[in-house]
Amino acid sequence: MPTFVKIIASLGPASGNSATIFSMVKQGVSGFRINFSHGGPEDWTKYVDAVRSAEARFGRALALIGDLQGPSIRIGTVEQPIALKKGEAAKIVFGGGAKGGNEKVIPVPIQRFFEFVDEGDILVMDDGRTRLRISEVHPDYVEVVALTDSTITSRKAIAIYGKEIDLPPLSEKDFANIKFALEHNLDYIGLSYVRSGSDVDILRNYLRRAGREDVGIIAKIETKSAVKNLDEIMEKCDVVLVARGDLGMNFGLEEIHALQSSIVAKALENRRPVIVATQLLESMVEKPVPTRAEVVDVSTAIEMGVDALMLTGETSVGKYPLEAVSWLTKIANFVEKETIRGSLKVIAEKARSRIDSLPVMFAKGVLELAEDMNAKLVVFSVHGNTAKRISTLRPSVPVYVGSPDVNILRKLAILWGLQPLYVEAQGYEEGLPKTLQRAIELGYVSYGDLVVATYGLKEPKQRIEIQRVVH
Structure with a gap:
């Protein structure tokens, strides 16, 4: 599976069964999307159960995203x-x-x-x-x-085309779907056709009243208003998603690459996780091999520094869902190994251009220490905040994150460069060595490797260890 960029697969009739989901996880999928615009609660429950079964079988935290229909x-x-x-x-x-x-x-x-x-x-x-x-x-x-x-x-x-219908940001159907997402412990909710930061506020306030502020909000950028109000939307959401399909229905197709580039760049500068979706490997809905243009498109998105690539119709209704995942993994592995090194410096400069707090400064310092020493980075993170900050700074070394909270690990599973590890620990002193040991057991860290290990506590107390792994 890729080290840095993550793969998200949309579930549907072509892929919403245990065998296919298990195979996709083996091939490197880190998160799954349920599109609430299609199917019903019976289908969605089956998808959730299959993903959680795969999670238990492979011992990997997997993110589940519930995608709302929104004002469409x-x-x-x-x-x-x-x-x-x-x-x-x-x-x-x-x-x-x-x-x-x-x-x-x-x-x-x-x-x-x-x-x-x-x-x-x-x-x-x-x-x-x-x-x-x-x-x-x-x-x-x-x-x-x-x-x-x-x-x-x-x-x-x-x-x-050229208009945005004045419907409420959330419908009765959306609220029913949000309730389903909360009852089935989904990790993120995708907010469709976002127009302003106030749309995000409506969902955030609903989650707060429900006592579920832990659920992340993915703001889908697909309208002209969203592009215009991107700064305020980005400030209020947890993740942004470049929804190229609907962007292409609201803008000229010739504008899509520039829009994607500017949204991703702004996300990096604001340290906001970003996903690119739609028509990554569209030809694979019907054919078992992608086009050359699709391979270049996917490679370009990875070199921009996106956190995750999301397959939509390719895996939900396509004829070759496993082949689509396999090809996306193959492309990502090659780009990470052969071509991304030249882009990483530019990506990191954008991501590290605005250091505005002590916790971010600490995350940057730890990360650059590991990078300068060419060491692997091991983090124990009860709440996930330190790990998330490190990810948004676009590490060029692997980051292994341990936590006793599987819900935290699931949310981290689709973020750049993070490999979540479940560890049972009562506190930081116990959790850090257990995280390192778990990384060794899984083969992520080998004897002889240099490791920078840390955990984040409330400022000003922090801890960093540098060690070479020995028998």
């Missing part, structure tokens, strides 16, 4: 896919379902959609592959003309 417009249920040729007309009607066949009727169960759209608006779906132009607007239906050859299926998100 989605197609209702269609009995059969609706095929549209370029130039063909269709009708979008208010309702939750419609029959397929010869009648080109697309259901949308949100009344506000019909009040909000105008004649001439362009509707974008399926990560930009489907584009429809509104030709007529009526109170409970609109007429559209296909601008591309398209296949319309259930639950696909619809973007109105």
